[in-house]
Amino acid sequence: MRAIATLRSPSRAKHVDKFMRGVLWVIALGFILVLAVFVGAILHQGWPVLRLDFLTRMPETLEAGGGIKPQIFNSIYLVLLSLGLSLPIGLGAGVYMAEYAGKGRTLNFFRLCIETLAATPSIVLALFGMIVFVQTLGWSFSIRSGALTLALLNIPVITRVTEVSLMSVPRELKEASYGLGATKLQTILKVALPYAATGILTGLVLTAGRAFGESAILVFTAGTNTSAIFPDFRLTVPGETLSVHLWYVTSDGTLPDAREIAAGTAAVMILVLLILNLSVRFLDRAIRRRTR
């Protein structure tokens, strides 16, 4: 009724329409500006610090001039380990939900669980990892505690991406596969998953980015120290990542150049994020070219 009422003065409605369109443009452009200022400021602050020296030196504990070499290593190592742990589980759960669970209560229940795990705050996962891996199993702050807890963060994302990518496989393709005499497992492994692979890969890159930036989980499971040896592949040593380092140097306050180190680390992280995002767009375009 209200809509009809305003029709009595069409010129006013036209003005409101014009004004509100303007407001929407301003809000949208505002977000672009926020992002630009954000990325610009972080890179601007970090640029003077970003020398090769900074990336290839060991960190200092009390003096200025430390680098972030082991933190870079730990970040990559932990992301790869956690992806390696969560990929099989996420793929398996995604396959089950897309291909086996049907459409009834079971699927709904599994979806609810995945959604809950995806929405669980990372600090809660951190507490869980701390209780189970660090304390109960006695693994203390270590790469293995961190990788296992970080995997919990990845599993719901990979599951969801796998499910969605498998759902988008054309039915004709699967039917053709059955027509050739394939079993359901063969159809999934040799037809559906290869078709969905690029979609899953895109999701995987995004998951890697999320794991790379995660800090709350790793403060409580992988610790805020690094091994003195480089590179240290042992799973039992503590493994401070870039994001944890960034947080720790700013909140700890014993380093005289904490500000510079934090700025440089933030710039490195933003650059990695930009590269990951570009590669996702590249993958996306590859998918579109193939499906067209």
Added chain:
Amino acid sequence: MNDSPESSLVAPALLLELPAADRLAPAPPEFRQSRFHRLADRWSHLVFLACSLLVVALIGGILFFLAARGLAAFLPLTGNTGRTLSFAEVFLSTDWAPSSDHFGILPFLGGSLAVTGLALLLAAPTGILTGVFIAKLAPSWMRSLMRQVMDLLVGIPSVVYGIFGLTIILPLVSHSFLKDAPASGFAISAMILSVMIVPTIVSLATDAFEGLPLSLDEGSQALGSSRWQAIWHVLIPAARPRLLTACVLGLGRAIGEAMAVQMVIGNNPQWIALMREFTDRAPFLRALFTPAATLTTELVQELPNTPTGSPWNNVLFAMGLLLYLLTMVLILATRRFGRNEVA
């Protein structure tokens, strides 16, 4: 072979345009049907089922371990080193002074709700309007640009948001609003949180508006409404259940965020008294910048320094349990909205 005149006419023309068979598609995979393959097919779903059940077990496992540690504060267990607390003195008290045996967590719950509420106040309207903009008004170049902007905003690590707040927003606010008094607190945390949760709201709101039947658009335009009238009076009400879901999921993200908030909020469990002081003596604006604390920031701040088994440590785990239960309630709430949805 083909008797029908139609197909004999059409088929050769089609064949001419097709590329060579080997360029059209890779050779079809070979499907061998040994005993092994049949057995694998019969039992493999159990492997996939096991992966799904693992997720279910995780949900239960997290609840179990957090409850075991969180509820220990209220039970006379042998592992405890201090006295047994009552529910009332933890959940209904604003007095947090662990060193003098007071464990009221209301300041943190209140802090979490205040910061989250403020963040949602900023993010919900702008997020929903951006969603409508992307789905219904933006030209296609703007649409893809906005998607990329949101993808980047959601991908920025929370510690980087934190350092941005710490090194840029805090000095700016302190200089321009507070006469160079050190700034921290609710308003700044909420500002940063709102940018962090807006991509969630935008992406779900965009989906909500794109999922609406086009007939709603066409119908309201046929009645002579302007674009904005259609959005305000028809599209937003029609999308309401899913917009509500978007806001609740954004709320969930905001309430669980730890590091970014911890870096800028000031970490002051006694914020209620301080805020009272500010509201008495200074303009309302100052109260918004009261250094405060939330459930998540207090966990980050104090958990590493408390001995296992002490009431202090147990209460911190109880706060974690509370966060987890809140998440579950929020997720169940989104299910409830989904049921009210008009198809």
